[in-house]
Amino acid sequence: MATDKEINIEDLLIDQSKFDFKSQVKYAYKTIPGLNKQIVEAISEQKQEPKWMRELRLKSLEIFETWRDPRFGVDISDLDVSKIVAYIKPDAKKATSWEEVPQEIKETFDKLGIPEAEKKALAGVGAQYDSEIVYQNIKKEMEKLGVIFLDMESAVREYPDLVKEFFMKAIPPTDHKYAAFHGAVWSGGTFLYVPKGVKVPLPLQAYFRMNNPGMGQMEHTIIIADEGSEVVFIEGCSAPLYEATNLHAGAVEIYVKKGARVKYATIQNWSKNTYNLNTKRALVDEDGIMEWVSGSMGSQKSMIYPASILRGKGAKTETIAVTYAGPNQHMDTGSKVFMLAPYTSAIVDARSISIGGGWAFYRGWLRVGEKAKGAKASVSCQALMLDNFSKSDTVPIIEVYTDDADIGHEARIGRIREEQIYYLMSRGLKESEAKALIVRGFVEPFAKELPLEYAIELNRLINLEIESSIG
């Protein structure tokens, strides 16, 4: 029987070659590396922003300069913000048809399969290249129903009041140091408003591509699902591999109004030179439902904990997350749920795979507030360690401040169980097939939440690779 030691670890890595290509694209504008008042003002100037936004940026900068690094998570002491280029504007106008997108950029998104997917299965697409959205389009029918789907800069100009009401309200710049950083230099991202009762039949998608070494991508996404509406939003991201460190510090703010339902799916596949310090948060009102589907595959170091603040009675949230930590990856991922109203409920299913020396750390925070009578929550963490030089940890914090709640947590860490392999082998499978099948089964609850294209992509990313290389 092949043992873990005989597995060629090189083969087990998620194949990122598909994403690892660089393009020569002209730039219209680029700030110098680092972060200071001039740089922030220059970005604001470039975007011709209203005064309030410029002020928000400057205030964020102040906070960033005075605050300390987070006192938990990955070690980011080697992240040198003075070397990060905060803003790179590609030489491209915002287009609503792929024909208008400059050739090199379009080729990039073609290779990533975005226009193809749009035709087949999406209600709208936004595509960001470095710091700006270069393509944004939504099906006419959706527009007619009053769905607003714009790049954030256009939204700031066209719907100033609406944007101002929600911009950095769920995630204020004071949230943590990198939220402040984001506030100072954010650029790009999507603004989505779904009117009352509108159920968007197909998913909307945003794709973020970083093409330049040493840059930071700081897109800002806002989703407002008005009462009784429903929408599925997919976010994909990737970058070619460079020596220099890239930084991704995006922010996603989701407002789920009464009875609305939002599903936000992410497939994060940043290159291994990327620090991913992303912040995602949803405020959920009465009977609203927030679903996070979160796949963290890429990046060198990640700190990402999609959060749901259940503030309305009967609000629900569900998080399904898979984290993959390969060689040299330190993935500090998790989930945060604040249950602040009666009869709220939460389910968290977090899974991780560590391999080739990678480190998968689950960090959870579940708080059941004093008003959350009748709250129910269950958190489950499972970690699969595919070899003996990787590391898997889980540290959930559970705080229950009411008596009438039913809260459970469970976690398990280990390798694939011999009994399972044995059982499958007794049914005629080869050992390698058995292992691959088990790993596939392990990520299945996540995979089945993804739209088909992505599930296939994920299969390609993990399952097939593992199948061909184990044993």
Next chain:
Amino acid sequence: MTALLEIRDLRAEVVEEGVEILKGVNLTINKGEIHALMGPNGSGKSTLAHVIMGNTKYRVTSGDILFEGQSILNLSTDERARLGLFLSFQTPEEIEGIKMRQFLINSYRNIHPEDQRTLLDLNKLMTELTKKLDLNQDFLERYINTGFSGGEKKKSEILQMGFLKPRLCILDEIDSGLDIDALRIVSESINNFKNDEMGILLITHYQRILNYVVPDYVHVYIDGRIVITGEKELAEKIEKIGYSTIEKELGLKINEE
């Protein structure tokens, strides 16, 4: 003579979901009578038992339950138990940290405060009962139903019936999960514990237990109400032809409401 238990046109729903489960149950049980209640899965038999016992998960929306002529709808579960109602659970709860012995003594004192018997007497009685039911010696030292096998749990319930001497016994599927010997022991015990002052409502899926515990009446219960009442032969007929045929014979349509 007033009936021991009289259920009048009882309707009840699940509090949380508001779904109606009991849809007009009428049933009278007199002292000394054994009534068998049979019906398909999910028809609401256990719910009826719990509503009689006053489980707050259910809300009575109309009708009444009288025990010796008095409505008990306003009584809490423990008050009903003290009146002499007893329910043997289909799936008895496991409660850690409380030994069977301590539990039984306390229950007994709750239900029979007038009884002057000493602790020693009661302990003796308990030990006898465990022997009768062929339960392990350590049974009384174990925590309430905790880690008991399916059969042991059922025996535990019957032991409580014998010990607490209730006046109305509702036995919810007391025969499920018992092997042949256990079924015989349990049935014999029921017959033993029964007296002329006691009424029994026996919920079951199988005719077999009725060979031992012979019912005076057999009720067929479908979708929240009793649809037909007969004698022992009715149970045999059900066993042979099944509920759907009976429904057809009676001209009942599913989801009639």
Next chain:
Amino acid sequence: MTITTKLQYEVEKLDTIFEKTIDMKHNNLKAVEWQVPQIQAKKDYEDFEFQSSLEHISNDYLKIYKGYRYEAYKSWGFPKWKRAKLDGYEPEKYVSFVPTSVKGKIKGINGIDEDGIEILAKYDFEGAHRKFLLMAEAFSNTGFYLKTEEGESSEPIIINYYWKAPIYELSVYNLRPFSKATVIRVLRSNNQGKGFRTTSNRIVVHKNAYLELININLNGNDDINIDNIFIELEENSRVEVTDIQIRGKISAPHIFFRFSGKGATASVNPYFLATDDNIIDMLYLMRFYAPKTTGSINGKGLIKDNSKAVFRGFLDLKRGAKDANASESGYTLTLSEKAKAEAIPSLTVDENEVTASHAASISTIESEKLYYLMTRGFSLEDAKKLIAYGIFEPVVNELNKFGEDISQEVQNVVFQQI
């Protein structure tokens, strides 16, 4: 080399094994660790207190050891504990000796021998907080040295602490191979004034030895009780700890298990009960280095009124702990809407050939269970009490084997409080 310089040399140079509570590194990666803020006391213990502590010590080794600990003590401030709501600390008036009553074969710490000193010098840990650990060591006013002979199995040892003045305990247990010992430590509040205790206990359980340790902490509402225990487990040794924490302004047990020998087995069963404004902040940590080791943490407790319980169970499996089996469960019953329950179970694993799991649940009493008891004639209140008491029943029962007094005493306290 004189003994003194040899010892100095040892203490400085000896490969002291220092176990950090949180140890998060992996290959060339490290994680950011939370640093507990420190606050300097306005009036901390100084030379005077240290010298009076030495008055009761004749053992040169021990004096030197305490000297080192005193030096270290000075460089620390008292912690600011967010969850336990401790904002630094001002030491109470120092008393250089507190009485204890002891039954069984155990010496005062002054009777420590070279083996014992080696244990002191060899193993170091952080404790609930370094300052409190060093405080217990530098200013010890009570303490014990237990040494069993190889193969010996002695009568249970019972230590009774009396809370007349702040208690600073420095103890070492040295269980020689194949020996057996039972130690019961009973702390009773005098329920008047503010009691304070901090301890430092180092326990080495050698090859095939067995230790049963029972801590019974019957704190009062104004008492602060910090109990630091470090247990080294050698090959095939076995340790069973029962840790009863009843009430306390702050009760902070910190028990560290270091599995260094193959086949070692340990379990810790905490039972906690918090009422009024009590805070019980527990940490039980098992670190596995050796193969085929087994450890389990099974905490149970209940909280009522405005109290708070923080249950931390850490399982840390290091590479090499092949076939280790680690499990943890935490169960908190909340009986009042103002009570706060926090659970921080942590599972950190560097070795994949292990079985490691944890589970935590926080809830109020299940209504089905209450209903079942009510069908047997119990009133709602009685049913609640009975189930709440049920949490402690196993331990009260267990204590019976050491005589009815202790068991009855714990039972009475629990009954009174629920």
